[in-house]
Amino acid sequence: MTDLLLLSTPLAGDTLPGGLCPSLSNITLGSYLRSEGAAVSVLDPSIDLDDEGDSDSPKALLERIADAVLKESPQMVGIACLSPVEGRFGAAMARVLKQRNGSLPVVLGGVWVTACGAEILERCPEVDAIVAGPGEQAALALVRSGLQNPASIPGLVWRDGEKIRSNPPAETLPTAPPVDMSLMRHPERYDIFCWLTSRGCPYHCTFCTERLTNPGFTHNPIEKVKADLEFFSNMEKSWYLWICDPLFGVNRKRLAEVCNLLKVTPMQFLAESRVDVLHPEDVPQLAAAGCDLIYFGLEAVGHQSLFELEKIDARPKVHERYLEGARNLVEACLKNDVLPVFGILQPVPGDTPEDLAFTLDFLRELAAIAERLGDAANRLGPCFYAFPLRFDRGAPYETMQGHLEEKGVSATADTDPLFDDRFLEIASPSIDEQIAETFREAVCALNPTSDYVRQRLLRSYPRPYIEFDA
DSSP states (O other): OOSEEEEOOOBOOTTSSSBOOOOHHHHHHHHHHHHTTOOEEEEOHHHHSOGGGTTOOHHHHHHHHHHHHHHTOOSOEEEEOSSHHHHHHHHHHHHHHHHHOTTSOEEEESHHHHHHHHHHHHHOTTOOEEEOSOOHHHHHHHHHHTTSSGGGSTTEEEEETTEEEEOOOOSSOOOOOOOOGGGOSOGGGOSEEEEOSEEOOSOOOTTOOHHHHOOSOEEOOHHHHHHHHHHHHTSSSOOEEEEOOTTTTSSHHHHHHHHHHHHTSSOOEEEEEOTTTSOGGGHHHHHHTTEEEEEEEEEOOSHHHHHHTTSSOSOHHHHHHHHHHHHHHHHHHHHTTOEEEEEEOOSOTTOOHHHHHHHHHHHHHHHHHHHHHGGGGTTOOOEEEEOOOBOOTTSGGGGOHHHHHHTTOEEOOOSSTTTSOOBEEEOBTTBOHHHHHHHHHHHHTTSOOOHHHHHHHHTTOBOOBOOOOO
């Protein structure tokens, strides 16, 4: 008997570039629950359904997923919803499951539902409860006692008659066990594996929701890291690892330990970090361990823009170190055959055309480093992703509406306030949507055009989620 079936949002078909990747949330949570003796299974519709319905409409796919879920007769279904697109799948899936088996509890969890749990329950009667915040302790309580005593479950948002109640979330995280690879039914069919060596982030950037489900920062035990890598190495297929730690490399001694463990595996990997966290001197050991790409959330370049995002404080020296870190990391990455990739979120609230011009000049400076290095750049050059700033539910920006209005800032209109993404539309009286789009096009024009760089980028792409109507 399955106590809890964890269900993943299906990914789009293989006509799109990018690889298949299992749900990190489900594998992490499932591993913890199994270590506590729970009977847990994970169903990934992208991999685990038969191939007969590859051309299914979203509605038909929901029915096929429901067939697979109900065949296992779980006591409860959990769906991870880290974003509105996953939330739409969760709501649609709950509706189909309830139509087929009205007594089957469906619970949603994840960073997005943490920010809007009560609204989801008001909108979606088919969803029985929400787990807000860290999910391990709540999920274990649900496995052991179901919804019989909801007031005792940490982080649970639940219905009490006509009222919706929210329990305080868990304040601490349990020690993470090694990844239980047997949760994946067909591990050989995946291309990418997202993986964590730590959880949480001590920074408080205004656009970020990391702290909603990871309130503190903690390293996973090195014994877990070693055990995970041993599991990975014993697989017949060598995955591309996506190390999702927000601050990979923040502790240099720890980084050296992890790199030494990675070095003896056959896997290549990408990592994420900040330009004011990762030391350029550590790039050679990352490259020797198999790293071929590092993503840096640069976000902006000007002092005021970075301060607006709370990436840095008001001190000029901190800003200077931030930019110098970016310069030095580009050179270190290129010399060691590691592709540096920078995310840009400008324009940000309060930006001026001069701020955007300053950013473009700096990015051109970074791009010119490859030309200066010549053959020593290993046929690489820095890459830049320009994203419109998204106002995620639960991010600090959500509580700053008055501050934003004072700056003349506006966001895109919601067709559906619960399930739609909201993006920055007008950054300031001097920057409208057209100026912002022209800026993003100019940023993208700085990217290398070689197939060599493009292929390295593509292998790191997970496929997008299939879109469902909530």
